[in-house]
Amino acid sequence: MNHEVNEQIQILKLKRIKELINRLEESLNRERIPASNACELIINYVEETPDYLIPYNWKLPPERNKFAQYQKYQMMKPKRPSGCCTVV
Amino acid sequence: MDRNTSLADQIKAAQYQARTLYNDILRLKTHTQNITMQSAARVIAPIPRNSCTLKLYNTLKGHQNKVAKLVWSADSSKILSASQDGYMFIWDPITGFKKHVIQLENTWVLTCSYSADEKLAASGGLDNVCTIYKIKPDTITNPISYRGGNQPNQGIYQKVESVFKGHTAYISECEFIDNSSIVTASGDMTCILWDVTKGRKVRDFIDHVSDILSLAIFPQSIFNANVFISGSADGYAKIWDLRSPTPSQNFFISNSDVNSVKAFPGGGAFITGSDDGLVRLFDMRSDCELSTYNLLAQLQTPGGKISQTFLTRLDDSEWMNSNTSINSAIENQGIYSLDFGKSGRFIYACYSEQGCIVWDTLKNEIVDSVGNDHNNKINQVSVSPDGVALATGSWDTTIKVWSV
Numbered sequence: 108m109n110h111e112v113n114e115q116i117q118i119l120k121l122k123r124i125k126e127l128i129n130r131l132e133e134s135l136n137r138e139r140i141p142a143s144n145a146c147e148l149i150i151n152y153v154e155e156t157p158d159y160l161i162p163y164n165w166k167l168p169p170e171r172n173k174f175a176q177y178q179k180y181q182m183m184k185p186k187r188p189s190g191c192c193t194v195v
Numbered sequence: 196m197d198r199n200t201s202l203a204d205q206i207k208a209a210q211y212q213a214r215t216l217y218n219d220i221l222r223l224k225t226h227t228q229n230i231t232m233q234s235a236a237r238v239i240a241p242i243p244r245n246s247c248t249l250k251l252y253n254t255l256k257g258h259q260n261k262v263a264k265l266v267w268s269a270d271s272s273k274i275l276s277a278s279q280d281g282y283m284f285i286w287d288p289i290t291g292f293k294k295h296v297i298q299l300e301n302t303w304v305l306t307c308s309y310s311a312d313e314k315l316a317a318s319g320g321l322d323n324v325c326t327i328y329k330i331k332p333d334t335i336t337n338p339i340s341y342r343g344g345n346q347p348n349q350g351i352y353q354k355v356e357s358v359f360k361g362h363t364a365y366i367s368e369c370e371f372i373d374n375s376s377i378v379t380a381s382g383d384m385t386c387i388l389w390d391v392t393k394g395r396k397v398r399d400f401i402d403h404v405s406d407i408l409s410l411a412i413f414p415q416s417i418f419n420a421n422v423f424i425s426g427s428a429d430g431y432a433k434i435w436d437l438r439s440p441t442p443s444q445n446f447f448i449s450n451s452d453v454n455s456v457k458a459f460p461g462g463g464a465f466i467t468g469s470d471d472g473l474v475r476l477f478d479m480r481s482d483c484e485l486s487t488y489n490l491l492a493q494l495q496t497p498g499g500k501i502s503q504t505f506l507t508r509l510d511d512s513e514w515m516n517s518n519t520s521i522n523s524a525i526e527n528q529g530i531y532s533l534d535f536g537k538s539g540r541f542i543y544a545c546y547s548e549q550g551c552i553v554w555d556t557l558k559n560e561i562v563d564s565v566g567n568d569h570n571n572k573i574n575q576v577s578v579s580p581d582g583v584a585l586a587t588g589s590w591d592t593t594i595k596v597w598s599v
Contacts, residue, residue, distance in 0.1 A: 117202045124209040131216040137444075139227045142485055145464070145478035146235030149485075149539065150557060152461030154239075158538035159583045162599045163246040167583060174252040174584065174598045177289050 224483055232476060232486035236557035245563055247541075247553070249585060249597035253291040257284055262575055262588030263304055263320075269311040271579035274586055276594055277307035277318055285309075285316070285330070288584060288596045297328050297353050310371045315356060315391065317377055319366030325359040325379045327391055357394045361387055368410035370423075372437065378423060380410040386425055388437055402442050405429035409456045411465065419462040426453030432467050434479060446477050446484075455533045466542060468530030474544050476556065488554050490528060490546065493561050531574040537582025545573045551587055566595060 159167035169175060259280035266275050273294060274286045281302040285295035303321035310316070319325040330353065364382030371377045375392045386400035386407060409426035413419035421437040430450050433442035451470035458465050464478045464485070474488035532545040535556075542554040543565065551573045553563040566573045566587040575588030584598045 114202065117206065121202065121206050121209060124206065124213055128209060128213050128216060131213060131220060134445075135216060135220050135223065137482065139223070139482050140480045141230075142228050142478065142481045142483055143230040143235060145481040146230060146232050146485060148480070149232070149459065149461065149464055149478070150236055150239065152459075153538045153540045153557060156460070156538035157582070158536050158540055159599055160249065160536050160578065160585060161242065161247050161538070161540060163242050164540075167599050172583065172598065173289050174250075174596070178252065 227481050228483040231559075232557060233559040235485075239557050241558050241560065242540075242555055242562055244561070247563055249565055249599065251568060251595055252584075252598055253288060253596040255284075255286050255288070255291055255293075255594040255596065256592070257293055258282070258592045258594075260592060261590045262592065262594055264306045265575045265577055265586055265588045265594055266307060266309050267577055267579045267586070268309050268313055269580055271581040271584065273309075273313070274577075274594065274596075275307055275309040275316055276588060277304045278592070279304060283307055283316060283318060283328075286594070288579075288586065291596075295330060297330070300326050300355060300358075305366065306368045308370045308377065310374050312374045314374070315371070317369050317371065319369040319379055321365045323360070323362050323365060323381070325362075325366055325369050325377065325389065327356040327359070327377070329354045329356040357389075357391060359387075359389050359396070361396050364406070367406065367408050370410055370412050372412060372421075372423075378410060378412065378437075380407040380425055382406040384427070386410065386423075386435065398437070398440055400425070400435050400440060400442070402433060402445075403427040403429055403431065408452055408454050411456045411458050413458045413462055414460060416462050419458075424456045424458065424465050426456040426467055426469075428452045430469075432456055432465070432477070444479060444482065448475060449473065452529075455530055457533045457535055460535050460537060460539045466533055466535070468533045468544060470529040472528030472530065472546065474530060474533065474542060474554065486556070486559055488542065488544070488559060490549060490552060490561070531572075532576050534576050534578045534585075536578055543576045543578065543585065545576050545587075547572065551576050565597060568595065569593070 157165045159165050258278040260278045263277045263279055274288050275283060277283045279302055281299050283297040284293050287294055297316055299318055301320060301322040304318050305320040308317045314330055316328045316330055317325055362381040362383050366379050366381050368380040369377055377389050377391060378386055380386045384403045384405060384407060388397040390397050405428035407425050407427045411424045413422040423435050424432055426432045430448055432446045432448050432453055434444035435442050448467050449469050449471045453467050453469045455468035456465060463480050467475050475484055476486040478485050529547045530544055531547060534543045540556055542556050543551055545551045550567060551565045552561055553565060555562050569589040569591050571590035573587050573589045578585050584596055586594055586596050588594045
């Protein structure tokens with residue numbers, strides 16, 4: 108009985124290692140580009156994509172800034188007289 | 196007995212073969228990893244420190260507990276946030292009004308997601324299920340009136356569309372792929388793809404050997420359709436194809452929890468944030484690490500002067516002063532949340548003790564920090580899809596909206 112169980116475990120172990128080998132082979136055969144090329148691809152994307160949270164490089168036209176527009180609109184609105192509230 | 200010895204021999208041979216292959220891969224990897232991002236970007240003009248300070252436009256108040264998660268709608272016009280006070284809110288970030296309240300089936304929420312057509316919101320948490328809520332469109336246009344504290348009784352309309360049961364531990368992350376499918380990540384070491392229309396599980400993604408803590412979907416493009424990343428407490432980040440149950444790539448990150456992952460907006464690369472306090476940039480095409488962003492090393496640069504001013508600035512925030520000196524704080528510096536700006540030039544990283552730091556992805560320099568106005572730790576950061584605003588969520592229960 109023990110012997111059989113042991114053999115089953117061994118077979119399972121062998122199976123696992125073979126699976127690992129398959130994955131390692133897959134990984135080894137994967138096409139890889141040098142890191143320098145990858146960096147270049149990333150730099151190109153960064154350089155050509157407008158990013159308005161970096162005002163140093165990209166200026167957001169004021170009319171496109173919804174937040175500033177709304178704030179301006181709020182300031183322009185006539186202010187309600189700031190009276191005191193009465194507790195009844 | 197003979198059979199046993201032959202089995203043992205086979206195992207030994209297979210182990211040897213695996214080891215040889217492993218070493219071959221290592222050799223190949225050192226060959227491809229010929230440069231770091233910082234040296235590749237030497238010719239790029241630096242961005243001066245504090246030249247990109249953002250302006251606070253709105254403070255979204257309403258949650259009664261820490262903000263667990265916040266996400267932008269696809270058109271950047273709304274923010275969905277979840278908190279363990281038992282509610283999800285949909286906000287208008289421009290006016291600061293709440294547009295919608297979703298009362299959660301289960302209070303213990305950890306994450307939420309918002310479908311691109313804004314008809315569905317999802318939540319997941321300690322109840323091990325992912326709940327999909329249908330948002331009734333006609334309440335979206337009418338801001339609701341709700342004052343915190345009491346049970347809100349007006350302006351709530353929600354319907355539970357689906358409850359996805361299948362995970363055997365907490366849901367750490369969920370994210371809509373499109374309007375009818377969602378991926379969940381769980382403490383049961385698996386990710387699952389669900390079909391919302393059919394209301395059932397489509398596929399398990401099994402390979403991690405510990406809790407999955409983070410999930411990120413790649414922006415849809417011809418190169419990155421159907422791809423997502425998971426980060427786990429086993430120290431690995433794995434790249435998955437939605438059509439395959441096994442990962443297509445594995446990246447060893449560190450011997451600590453990988454708390455946060457984010458895809459590079461241009462695709463092909465991603466960043467990770469882990470409990471060792473480091474942010475790392477990996478590229479999938481070259482299968483290696485391109486950069487490590489080390490806060491501690493930056494603050495200790497012999498250049499001294501700038502880092503000193505930076506430290507003072509950090510020290511100014513009230514909650515930093517409370518009980519820890521800056522030095523002891525630095526020892527424990529896990530990362531809560533990460534995001535890229537629109538172009539990927541900046542990384543916004545929320546550290547457990549140092550607030551939200553802005554990194555220059557290319558030059559590997561600290562550019563700024565955001566959100567020092569929060570009264571407690573910042574645990575969420577998210578840039579709007581149109582790239583013109585940024586939201587920070589905090590333990591102080593508020594969300595702050597920033598822009599230029």
